[in-house]
Amino acid sequence: MSKKIILSMMLIFSFNLLAQTSAPAATGMTKTLVAVKYFSQMMGNVHQNASRYSQVLTTISCNHPVKVYKETSKDGKEFVLYGDNWNFVTVGPYDGYIMAQYLSDKKVTCFEEEYSKFFDGLNLDINDLYYWARLYDQYVQDKSKVRQ
Numbered sequence: 506m507s508k509k510i511i512l513s514m515m516l517i518f519s520f521n522l523l524a525q526t527s528a529p530a531a532t533g534m535t536k537t538l539v540a541v542k543y544f545s546q547m548m549g550n551v552h553q554n555a556s557r558y559s560q561v562l563t564t565i566s567c568n569h570p571v572k573v574y575k576e577t578s579k580d581g582k583e584f585v586l587y588g589d590n591w592n593f594v595t596v597g598p599y600d601g602y603i604m605a606q607y608l609s610d611k612k613v614t615c616f617e618e619e620y621s622k623f624f625d626g627l628n629l630d631i632n633d634l635y636y637w638a639r640l641y642d643q644y645v646q647d648k649s650k651v652r653q
Contacts, residue, residue, distance in 0.1 A: 534584060536574040536593075536600075542608040544569045547616055548638040551601040555591035557642045562599040564631075564638045567615035571596055571608060606646065 544565050553560040565571070572595040576584040591602045617624040629637070 533579045534576045536576055536595075539573045539575050540610070542571050542573055542592075542610060543612050544571055544603070544607060545609040545613045546607050546641055548634055549603065549607055549641055550635075550638045551594065551596050551599050551603055553601055555602040557604070559602075561635070561639070562601045563596055564635050565596060566634070567617060568612045569596070571603060573608065574600075 544567060546567060548564065548566050550561040551563050551565065553562055571592075573592045574595060576593060578584055590605055592605050592608060594601060594603050627633075
């Protein structure tokens, strides 16, 4: 009896895995590399969707290289679901979104590189880095629109 349950669970898992791997091909979209940029904030997240409240795929730190892509359909039309504020990126094995204002064409001077002894003295673990990055997601950085 238990062998049948294990076998059926393996079948279900394999069908789910097959469906997940074939989903991008079913959309007919192709990714084209636009540029390699660098993350310019102290810490940040790669999001599953183009929203600061969406699921986090991975956490990155300052000057981490990020591949920026654009998606095009079969007929050559550029697919822009996320507007100008977000970039579709690949970081390691993850495809996700990062706010465009957090990416730089060149490497920047980072706090953790400039003050490495202080930063290392904080002894931050992976959970601390994640929550610091979530805090950076909540910051709204823009220019004031009030007239002076």
